[in-house]
Amino acid sequence: MAKTSSVEKNNRRRKLTGRYAAKRAALKAIVMDQKKPIEERFRAQLKLAALPRNSSKVRIRNRCEVTGRPRAYYRKLKMSRIALRGLGALGAIPGLVKSSW
Structure with a gap:
């Protein structure tokens, strides 16, 4: 379990x-527009x-919804491999079927 903080x-x-x-998207559009004056x-x-x-969107860290593990x-399941394995074993x-041989 990850730290709550x-x-x-x-x-x-x-x-x-x-x-x-x-607001960020509007400002970025202005900055990237080459036709606008430099000032x-x-x-x-x-x-x-x-x-x-x-x-900023890049500061967001993807974390497991179950445990908070980073x-x-x-992405598709919004959980870590450990939580996925645990819930998969429980059915x-x-x-999802846990393999065994």
Whole structure:
């Protein structure tokens, strides 16, 4: 089980990302537009830099929904390999059969 503080910090980052997504996208569009004057693009870059760092999407870490583990994460199932194996052994995941030989 991961530290609760790490999981909560990641959840706060997700909320902040959602809150600033539209503003960040608009500023990035201005910065990337080569047809706009350099002064306007520079002002947009400064505004983008003034936004909270945790509002950036790249700061979000994929974590297991069951345990909070940050590594060995399956995106499709939103869980780690260890949680997947445990729930699969219990028969809680439809279509998953633990192999044995």
